Amino acid sequence: MSEPPTAVSTALLTDHYELTMLQAALASGTASRRCVFEVFARRLPEGRRYGVVAGTGRVLDALEAFRFGPAELDALADVVDERTLAWLADHRFTGDVWGYGEGEVHVADSPVLVVEGTFAEAVLLETLVLSILNHDSAIAAAASRMTLVAGGRPCIEMGSRRTHEEAAVAAARAAYVAGFAASSNLAARQRHGVPTTGTSAHAFTLLHDSETDAFRAQVASLGTGTTLLVDTYDVAEAVRRGVEVAGPGLGAVRIDSGDLGVLAVEVRRELDALGAHDTRIVVTSDLDEHAIAALAAAPVDGYGVGTRLVTGSGHPTCGFVYKLVAREGADGGLEPVAKRSPHKASTGGRKWAGRRVVGGRAQAEVIRRSPDLGPDERPLLLPLVCEGEVVGREPLEAARARHAASVAELPVAVRSMARGEQAIPTEHA
Incomplete structure (x- = not known):
């Protein structure tokens, strides 16, 4: 546009x-x-x-x-x-x-x-x-390095809360130029046509009486293709509850803490055992191009990048x-x-x-x-x-x-x- x-x-x-x-x-x-x-x-x-x-x-x-x-x-x-x-x-x-x-x-x-x-x-x-x-x-130079080592796996810009509010819009635009698939920033969508995405944070899970209740509410509102955040409590248990609620057609799960490479392997194994072979794994948590490169062999399907991107990765x-x-x-x-x-x-x-x-x-x-x-x-x-x-x-x-x-x-x-x-x-x- x-x-x-x-x-x-x-x-x-x-x-x-x-x-x-x-x-x-x-x-x-x-x-x-x-x-x-x-x-x-x-x-x-x-x-x-x-x-x-x-x-x-x-x-x-x-x-x-x-x-x-x-x-x-x-x-x-x-x-x-x-x-x-x-x-x-x-x-x-x-x-x-x-x-x-x-x-x-x-x-x-x-x-x-x-x-x-x-x-x-x-x-x-x-x-x-x-x-x-x-x-x-x-921002674009940092984003380019990240998309380069991501090897075709989509990267999502999500650094709005880590920079000035107007810089956040410009950063989302620049990251999109350099190959990022989407942003969390809605002003970037309105002004520049950058695709946006996002589902929920840990606060949404903590709001509910149980993790299962949170997943049910999210799936009921956003559909089974949504992305469930699974590291609020116990990751393995959250994956099982997520598939129980959404079925094997669950769109994706997101891991936001811990050893992402190890957890991705464990989550992939658990999803496959539950028949959720097409459920994607998205990882976030202070990623940069070096962390993304280190995850190249892990069963990760997408990356969410915030702080390191909007600060030019150093x-x-x-x-x-x-x-x-x-x-x-x-x-x-x-x-x-x-x-x-x-x-x-x-x-x-x-x-x-x-x-x-x-x-x-x-x-x-x-x-x-x-x-x-x-x-x-x-x-x-x-x-x-x-x-x-x-x-x-x-x-x-x-x-x-x-x-x-x-x-x-x-x-x-x-x-x-x-x-x-x-x-x-x-x-x-």
Whole structure:
């Protein structure tokens, strides 16, 4: 489904210095210089083999809602001068934005987003763009590793109670892009069309006079295809009671504590003995990609992931930066500019990116100063905004499909959760 633009202004979701830079540039006459900014990561988080671009659709929505109305201007009355306030009142982004398609894999130095416009209009987007892409891409990278090692078994996002309420919605969306099957978050369903699922918690069992009464109430209301939580008291006894109540057609059981691998084997044996051969086993409880990989040989049919997912599984940001790489020179053309700071140097000049793919397998990320790519290179930068108009909005399912195809191109070594170098090298041509 298509995602409509946000109605509430996003103009103040930024840092103070973006506005003071604008004021100084207006005063010096440099605000209207044409510029190119790029979003990239200098390096991948330690031990990660690849990253995943997510949040692109949210960036486009936020850009359309980047308007300074009366309320926003009032809030800035003692931040910037009258000239700057007048400029902001009339501001509309008129530049171009190019970017990696949402769901695409990235590595170090990948120019995942390129913003072209005047300095004034492009610099204002820095904080907003980075806050969305750094968060959503971190979640998607963690989710991608989890779905990769899950080996086709569905993963469910259930981390809403472990993060900020709005971050929870964004996390559910990003996880879905990276292959999660569903979420527990209903706002993600409403806003983005992410499938949702869920049945009951331990409180529901404790509410009733007996576990059997709780199971009867749940099955009567939700049907025999429901998922029963079986670790409130004794797991084996709960499995027997669950099948007694629902019959061998019981949809699933969920285990939320203990040694999940050992318990899954015991539960599978018990279910099969009771004739519930098709009843699935879902496990939850502080899972991450390493725990999921360790359960690969266990008779588990699905995973519910919360805390570790919504915190990026140890890397809550992916380190994207937003840097000026070219500006209008004296002759009217664009000239490269770059930082030379130790350990934070950047490469100047507008860039294009392609992924060299041979025999269906990615070989390298090739970063060029020209849009002319090599014969085996798949173009990565897509038009997202043209002269201020959004042209790159797409259904979330398209991003999900792109992610699956992009990961499938990577070397098979990425399936190992061992620390290592990035999956493919970055080449500057």
